[in-house]
Amino acid sequence: MARPRITLTLPALGLLGLIAGWIVFEDLGAPVPEPMTDAVERPRYRLEGAHWRRYDAHGAPVLEATVESIDYFDDTSMELTGIELMTRGNTGGWQLRAPLGSVPASASRMLLHPQVEITGAPAKQPALRIQTDSLWADWQARTLSTTDPVSATAPDRTIEAVGLQADWDARRLRFLHAIKAHHAPHR
């Protein structure tokens, strides 16, 4: 009487074999998912010789930049080279220059890095020229900031400090720590 069980077991084994084969086939055929890091390091697309203007929610320009290249990545981060950026405040703006810049994923600010140069743009501002290793330009908070050492020059004076915070309009700029200034009045 034992025979029906054997006959039942064979088709079941066959069916199992088919399913296993299908799974293996599926695995082989499926595109190999790119490793996450590779996707993030390789830009989705690149612009070269770009003029980049950003607007705020009301359509007013917040910043204008000319860049040698911009790499856009899938995670919305960006890497920029050869940056000349002008902040667009209500009454004026800073001019920023840096060889490199990076915008983290989904961020509203850019890290400019070395050597970053900042110059005061408005007419009333005597030429103020500042240099630092890195600088955050935040178009949401409309501020510039760094914690790096800073050196600044203006007519007849130089200023050394650590750390800096500035508005977007080039009207106020704070040197945060360890200030040493030299004035050289002449007759």
Add this chain to the structure above:
Amino acid sequence: AEETRATLESLRPTGPVTLTADSAEWIEGGEMQYLGNVTLRSDTLTLRGDRMTVTQPDEGQFQAQVVGSPAQLDHAGTPGAQGAAAQAVSARATRIDYDSRAGVVRLSGNARLQRGSDEVSGEQIEYIVSERRVRAAGGTGSQVRIVIQPQARSPRTDTGTGPAP
């Protein structure tokens, strides 16, 4: 007059000035505000205070306004000089204004200036740095108090020509 002005001009402290502070703020138009442990040092003059505003009206010159509790001034004696010029001057007040073009320091509020054992105090005192000369003004309704210590009497010489006893 031309010669005097030239002399004053040459005496006016125009050497480089060094300022140190905890923090500073650059305000539109070139004004700088220094905050916390503020010191301004020129070749002979030192100003100290809690806050200092420095404006640079025209090329080269600057005006410093120091506020402190109190703000302090130290003007070193001129090395190798004789008499008053050799004596250091120190002063303090609630506020000190220094104009590098005019070379004048104005002390306002509980002002007090000392040179050696002489002392001037009042609401407002003006000190002409290059001439080391005090031009005191009492300020509204208050007086100036000046204490000048008599010079120590020089000992009698043998010829008996010393000052009368």
